[in-house]
Amino acid sequence: MRFVSVRDLRSRSAELWRDLPDEREMVITSNGRPVALLVAIDESNFEESISAFRRARAVEAVARLQRDSTRRGTDGVSDEEIEAEITAVRRERRTRATSRRRVPPGETPQHPASPAGGDASSR
Structure with missing residues (x-):
């Protein structure tokens, strides 16, 4: 090569x-x-070449994840433990997203794209 x-x-x-x-x-x-x-590549094998390349990258990514999992000692984690971890992370993300949206009583919600202390028409 x-x-x-x-x-x-x-x-x-x-x-x-x-x-x-x-x-x-x-x-x-x-x-x-x-x-x-x-x-x-040429026109006759263009799609097949791209598909083969993408499959090879996916196989390598899975192999890398497996090696990393073995190295960290997480290769023995059960499916139930994985599901519990995913559920906990999703719950935490929802909690954080909800707490960011709350506006304390007496305050007006600010649009995220608006600069502090002004509106879009003052630019």
Whole structure:
């Protein structure tokens, strides 16, 4: 697999576009680190290529979550414990959202987009 710097991509783009069908893919690097993958596709395989790429990313994301869970020791948490945690977090979010909406007695609610001490017509 060919590695190409961002600088080379800019300065030699015609050559790289010409070589891409034979290379099939190139790794684009910035400061020596991979930042993008340039892949040859055509109209006949465009949708399939994107779907395959997205599936591969999803599989990698799940694998990363599983590794992180094992590393943190949370891989043995039961479904019931997970559901209880989700329920607790949702309840807390609803409580916070409700408490932010309350306006103390005697005060007028301020529209969030309005600047303090003025209205939209004074801008």
